[in-house]
Amino acid sequence: MTIVILGLSITSSWGNGHATTYRALVRALADGGHHVLFLERNAPWYAENRDLPVPPYCRTQLYEGLDHLQSAFIDEIRRADLVIVGSYVPEGIEVGDLVLRHATGVTAFYDIDTPVTLARIDRGVDYLTARQIAAYDLYLSFTGGPTLDLLSERYAARHARPLYCSVDAHTYRPDAGRTPTFDLGYLGTYSDDRQPVLDSLMLQAAARWPNGRFVIAGPQYPATIVWPPNVQRTQHLAPDHHRGFYTSLRFTLNVTRRDMVRAGYSPSVRLFEAAACGTPIISDEWPGIGEFFTPGEEILLSEGATRTLKYLRTIPDAERLEIGMRARRRVLREHTSAHRASELEKYVQEVRRAPVTQAALERTAS
Numbered sequence: 001m002t003i004v005i006l007g008l009s010i011t012s013s014w015g016n017g018h019a020t021t022y023r024a025l026v027r028a029l030a031d032g033g034h035h036v037l038f039l040e041r042n043a044p045w046y047a048e049n050r051d052l053p054v055p056p057y058c059r060t061q062l063y064e065g066l067d068h069l070q071s072a073f074i075d076e077i078r079r080a081d082l083v084i085v086g087s088y089v090p091e092g093i094e095v096g097d098l099v100l101r102h103a104t105g106v107t108a109f110y111d112i113d114t115p116v117t118l119a120r121i122d123r124g125v126d127y128l129t130a131r132q133i134a135a136y137d138l139y140l141s142f143t144g145g146p147t148l149d150l151l152s153e154r155y156a157a158r159h160a161r162p163l164y165c166s167v168d169a170h171t172y173r174p175d176a177g178r179t180p181t182f183d184l185g186y187l188g189t190y191s192d193d194r195q196p197v198l199d200s201l202m203l204q205a206a207a208r209w210p211n212g213r214f215v216i217a218g219p220q221y222p223a224t225i226v227w228p229p230n231v232q233r234t235q236h237l238a239p240d241h242h243r244g245f246y247t248s249l250r251f252t253l254n255v256t257r258r259d260m261v262r263a264g265y266s267p268s269v270r271l272f273e274a275a276a277c278g279t280p281i282i283s284d285e286w287p288g289i290g291e292f293f294t295p296g297e298e299i300l301l302s303e304g305a306t307r308t309l310k311y312l313r314t315i316p317d318a319e320r321l322e323i324g325m326r327a328r329r330r331v332l333r334e335h336t337s338a339h340r341a342s343e344l345e346k347y348v349q350e351v352r353r354a355p356v357t358q359a360a361l362e363r364t365a366s
Contacts, residue, residue, distance in 0.1 A: 001034045001035070001081035001082050001348070002034075002035050002037075002079065002080050002081050002082075002105075003029065003034055003035065003036045003037070003080060003081065003082045003083075003084070004036075004037045004039065004073075004076055004077055004080040004082070004083045004084070005022065005026070005036060005037070005038050005039070005083075005084045005086065005110075006039045006040075006069075006083075006084070006085045006086065006089055006095055006099070007022050007038060007039075007040065007084070007086035007089065007110070008040075008086055008087070008088045008089055008112075009022075009040055009043070009046050010022040010023060010026065010038045010040060010052070010055055010058075010060060011040060011046065011050045011051075011052055011053050011054075011055070011060060011062075012046035012047075012049050012050045012051060012052075013051055013052075013236075013238060013239050014045065014046060014048075014049035014051075014219065014236060015045070015189050015219055015220060015236075016088075016189070017112070017165075017189075017268070017269055018086065018087075018088065018112055019052070019239070020165075020239050020242075020269055020273075021112060021165045021166070021269055022038065022086075023052065023055060023168075023239070024165075024166050024167060024168045024337035024340070025166065025337055025341060025344070026038060026055065026057055026058045027055075027168060027337060028166075028168075028336075028337035028338045028340065028341035029058075029341045029344070030057040030058060031057075031338070031341075032338075032341050032342075032345070034341075035059075036057075036058035036059070037058065037059050037060075037061065037073075037076055037080075038055070038058050038059070038060045038061070039061055039062075039063055039069065039073060040060065040061070040062050040063070041062070041063060041064075041065075041089065041091075042062040042063065042064055043090065049236070051238035051239065051240070052239075061073065065091075066091060066094055066095070066098070069095065069098065070098060074098075074102055077098070077099060077102055077103055078102050078103065078104055079104070079105075080103065080105050081105040081106065081348075082105050082106045082107075082108065082348055083099050083103040083105060083106070083107050083108070084108045084109070084110050084140070085099055085107075085108070085109050085110070085136075086109075086110045086111075086112060087109075087110065087111045087112050087113045087114075087117060087127055087128065088112070088113060088127055089127050090126075090127075091126070091127075092126065092127025092128060093126065093127060093128060093129055093132070096109070096127075096128065096129075096132050096136075097132070100132070100135050100136070106137045106138060106348050106351050106352065107135075107136050107137045107138070108136055108137060108138035108139070108140055108347075108348075109128065109132065109133070109136045109138070109139050109140065110140040110163065111128075111139065111140065111141050111142060111143075112142045112165075113142065114141045114142050114143040114147055114263065114266070115143055115147070115257075115259035115260050115262060115263035115266060116257075116259045118147065118150065118151075118263075119259050119262075130155055133151065133155040133156065133157050134155060134156040134157065134158070136157075136158070137158055137159065137351045138158070138159045138161065138347055138348070138351050139151055139157040139158070139160045139161070140161060140162075140163040140344070140347070141160060141161065141162055141163065142162075142163070142164060142165060142266060143162070143260070143263050143264075143265050143266040144162035144164070144265040144288070144291070145263070145264050145265030145287065145288050145291075146263075146264075146265075147263050147265065148160045148161070148162065158351075158354075159347065159350060159351055159354070161343075161347045161350075162265075162343075163340060163343060163344060163347075164267055164335070164340070165267065165268065165269035165272060165340075166269070166272060166335055166336055166337040166339060166340040167269070167272040167273050167275075167276045167331060167335060167336060167337065168336070168337050169276055169331070169332055169336045169337075169338075171243065172242070172243050172246075172272075172273050172276035172277050173243070173276060173277060173278075174247065174277055174278035174324075174328070175243075175244075175247040175277075178247050178248070180247075180248055180249055180250045181213065181215075181248045181249075182213045182214060182215045182232070182248055182249050182250065183212045183213045183214065183249075183250050183251065183312050184202060184206075184212070184213075184214050184215075184249065184250065184252070184253055184282070184308070184312060185214065185215040185216070185217070185245065185246075185248070185249040185251075185252050185253070186198060186202055186215075186216045186217070186218075186252065186253040186255065187216075187217045187218060187237065187242065187245055187246075187252070187270055188217075188218045188255065188270065189218045189220055190218060190219070190220040190221040190222070191257055193257055193258040193259075194255045194256070194258075195225075197255045197256075197284055198216075198253075198255050200304050200305060201253060201255065201282070201284065201302050201304065201305065201308050202214065202231075202253050202305075202308065203227070203228060203231065204304070204305035205305040205308040205309050205312070206228040206230050206231050207228045208305060208309060209230075209309055210229075210230055211230075212230055212312065213230060213232075214228070214230055214231040214232065215231065215232040215233075215234060215245075215248075215249075216231060216232075216233055216234070217233075217234040217235075217236075217237045217245055218234075218235075218236065218237075219235055219236040221233070242273055243273075243277055246273065246274050246277040246279040247277050247278075247279065249279055250280075250312070250320065251279070251280050251281070251282050251300075251311065251312060251320070252270075252274045252279050252280070252281055252282070253281075253282050253283070253308075254268060254270055254271050254274070254281050254282070254283035254284065255283075255284055256268065256283075256284055256286055260286065261284070261286040264286050264287025264288040264289075265287065265288035265291065266286070266288075267289075267292045267335075271283070271292065271293070271299075272331050272335045274327075275293070275298075275299075275324070275327035275328055275330065275331045275335075276328055276331050276332070276336075277324075277328070278321070278324040278325050278327075278328045279324050280299075280300065280320050280321075280323040280324040280327065281293070281299045281300065281327060282299075282300045282301075282302050282308055282311055283299055283301055283302070284302065284303075285301045289301070292330075292334075292335070293327055293330060294326075294330075297323070297326055298323065298326045298327040298330050299323075299327060300323065
């Protein structure tokens with residue numbers, strides 16, 4: 001297929017999880033013989049932090065605004081077999097309307113933030129409207145489970161399908177010869193709704209275990225946070241340093257945003273990255289987590305510092321390593337970028353085979 005993706009960013013992973021998701025998916029699509037044009041709004045905050053300015057597996061073009069997008073790329077949008085608009089794209093509503101007016105192939109919305117979108121859409125978000133949910137041929141969601149039924153039943157999505165994040169298994173792998181430097185590490189951008197959980201599961205554990213070695217990597221943490229002395233802070237890590245980060249840890253921590261916890265079935269890309277490296281994961285609990293990893297065997301769940309410390313201080317190394325390797329085997333079976341590319345291909349074929357109903361035509365017209 002010829003595919004056009006209008007996404008938040010593929011060139012910069014600064015302060016967002018979208019870039020790593022797009023990179024893995026687009027690389028897998030290219031490996032499958034598809035031709036991808038990625039269109040990205042030229043945003044100043046990303047321009048200063050482009051860790052992959054020229055992705056080698058797709059053609060990437062920056063545009064300055066709607067007028068530039070229409071004048072320079074409308075023909076490619078018209079001709080594409082599949083056009084995908086992503087969540088949080090600047091002026092995403094207007095971009096979506098442009099695509100829905102002009103695309104002749106399958107149109108899709110890729111919601112990398114589904115619980116956030118649905119929690120706010122009735123009040124208004126600047127990248128999607130309720131009428132557009134019904135107009136896109138395909139609604140690709142980072143969240144599965146009951147959320148897919150909600151999209152279909154309340155918002156009349158034509159084809160609501162899960163397209164979870166994934167991992168490039170060639171990039172993320174164990175480093176058998178490396179001795180871990182830290183007992184527990186966390187990789188993630190600051191979020192005010194994640195911070196209380198990070199404090200409960202990790203910072204309080206660090207304060208209670210002065211001899212433990214902890215590390216937190218990620219940008220935008222307020223200067224007012226008082227870190228325990230045994231917690232090392234690292235600013236933004238580009239994706240090509242993620243594997244080295246995970247393989248430096250005995251365990252890694254996963255913390256989920258509040259809207260994702262409420263919706264459930266919303267795995268973070270960090271889960272799959274860490275698991276692919278064979279690093280055992282300690283996570284907060286949310287509905288559906290067992291659909292991705294088996295608790296107690298492939299992932300460890302914690303509700304507070306006491307449980308976290310029990311894992312860190314009592315699990316023998318052989319058991320720890322086996323937990324990590326079981327998670328890695330699960331990821332390689334189900335959650336690589338090649339799996340996601342194959343799922344996307346299947347969904348597009350489902351749309352092409354589905355009859356176009358009068359109701360669908362009326363939704364599009366409205």
